[in-house]
Amino acid sequence: MKHFNEQISKAKTIAITGHIHPDGDCIGSCLALKQYILDNYYGKKVDVYLESISTEFRFLSHAQEIITESKDDESYDLFFVLDCGSEDRYEPFATMVRCAKTLIGIDHHISNDGFGDFYKIDPQASATCEVLCQIFEEDKISKECAQCLYTGIVHDTGVFKHSNTTRKTMEYAGMLLEKGVSTTKIIDETFYQKTFVQNQLLGKALLKSQLYADGQIIISNLSEQDFEELHASTSDSDGIIDQLRITKGVEAAIFLYPIENGYKVSMRSNEKVKVSEIAKTHGGGGHIRAAGCSMKGTLKDIQSTIISEITEQL
Numbered sequence: 167m168k169h170f171n172e173q174i175s176k177a178k179t180i181a182i183t184g185h186i187h188p189d190g191d192c193i194g195s196c197l198a199l200k201q202y203i204l205d206n207y208y209g210k211k212v213d214v215y216l217e218s219i220s221t222e223f224r225f226l227s228h229a230q231e232i233i234t235e236s237k238d239d240e241s242y243d244l245f246f247v248l249d250c251g252s253e254d255r256y257e258p259f260a261t262m263v264r265c266a267k268t269l270i271g272i273d274h275h276i277s278n279d280g281f282g283d284f285y286k287i288d289p290q291a292s293a294t295c296e297v298l299c300q301i302f303e304e305d306k307i308s309k310e311c312a313q314c315l316y317t318g319i320v321h322d323t324g325v326f327k328h329s330n331t332t333r334k335t336m337e338y339a340g341m342l343l344e345k346g347v348s349t350t351k352i353i354d355e356t357f358y359q360k361t362f363v364q365n366q367l368l369g370k371a372l373l374k375s376q377l378y379a380d381g382q383i384i385i386s387n388l389s390e391q392d393f394e395e396l397h398a399s400t401s402d403s404d405g406i407i408d409q410l411r412i413t414k415g416v417e418a419a420i421f422l423y424p425i426e427n428g429y430k431v432s433m434r435s436n437e438k439v440k441v442s443e444i445a446k447t448h449g450g451g452g453h454i455r456a457a458g459c460s461m462k463g464t465l466k467d468i469q470s471t472i473i474s475e476i477t478e479q480l
């Protein structure tokens with residue numbers, strides 16, 4: 167990225183943010199970029215702004231310094247928005263982003279049409295962390311930075327199993343391994359390990375799941391009551407959609423949970439269905455095989471809309 171070095175060198179104060187409900191790639195890319203700047207540029211103030219992150223990511227370097235509240239009177243010289251396909255996805259910090267002198271976007275969402283003074287979007291990249299691997303100079307990546315990058319790639323590829331995993335992804339992962347990353351710790355403790363409550367929630371969702379279109383579509387949802395019964399939060403439902411997707415015979419999976427005036431819809435597909443197109447029609451976005459949106463209406467109406475839109479593509 168031509169302007170990357172130049173803009174960082176010029177800036178005294180730098181901020182980094184990602185999308186709402188931050189996932190492994192979002193957290194990993196924001197912290198990796200902070201670490202890379204601190205390691206390789208002299209005298210920069212670098213702040214990361216994100217909504218509260220899950221405890222399993224708190225071992226990553228500088229995770230403890232993440233700022234969760236927007237400081238609307240701060241004007242940074244340079245603001246990075248990472249892993250974020252559209253402006254509504256960084257809404258909690260949008261005022262600050264608007265006040266920044268320069269804005270740079272780095273992303274891999276196919277639904278990202280590009281915003282900011284400069285941007286690099288690579289929809290072929292498995293993760294925003296993979297895009298950062300392209301931008302960073304290999305010999306300037308420290309072990310701490312590598313841990314963050316590896317975490318992001320592990321999460322967005324579902325541990326190197328989703329169709330977004332390419333030869334390049336594996337080559338970057340190999341380079342990060344050589345930096346000394348704790349692969350087992352990252353994969354087990356941040357990806358596979360679930361709390362008791364998260365497992366119970368998954369159980370509920372699997373029991374409630376239903377098949378449509380001759381078993382090619384699977385759909386499930388959790389209600390407010392489901393979450394309350396287990397004292398669970400919506401972030402405890404992360405990963406349920408991936409379990410639905412690997413049901414034998416299924417091409418597309420849909421998972422819903424209630425939000426204000428409607429439902430949050432997550433979609434995954436295996437080979438055929440372009441779920442990003444469906445999400446985009448409803449104001450959302452994502453990747454070809456993993457996308458989401460928020461929809462107004464009743465559960466029944468939303469479910470039948472999404473099922474019929476997926477069926478059209480089958």
Ligand code: 5GP
Nearest residue numbers: 251252432433450451452456457458459460
């Ligand atoms: P998930 O189903 O895990 O929430 O999201 C899957 C993918 O779709 C992620 O890459 C996420 O960034 C994107 N995504 C999910 N919900 C939305 C949304 O409401 N708007 C946009 N633009 N992207 C979304």
Ligand code: MN
Nearest residue numbers: 189191192249
């Ligand atoms: Mn993400």
Ligand code: MN
Nearest residue numbers: 191249293294
């Ligand atoms: Mn990502």
